Amino acid sequence: MTNERKGVHVAKGDITLDAIQQAIPHWIHDTRKDESSVTGEVFLPGCKCSSCGYHSNMEKERCPHCGAIMRKIKGVY
């Protein structure tokens, strides 16, 4: 009796919404600690491409470096 395959379980449908969101190119905004802000930090206009890491001084529709079309995920920063 061989049980060597037991315990090996690959869940194939295990792609979460989280993973999908991470796959969508978007700008990651710079933040800076600021104690006068309610959240304790402020968002700077500068942002970074989640796809290639290119840093821009403002949001653009497409990443000038890798050409990824940026999606704005409103309310989720």
Ligand SMILES: [Zn+2]
């Ligand atoms: Zn890019």
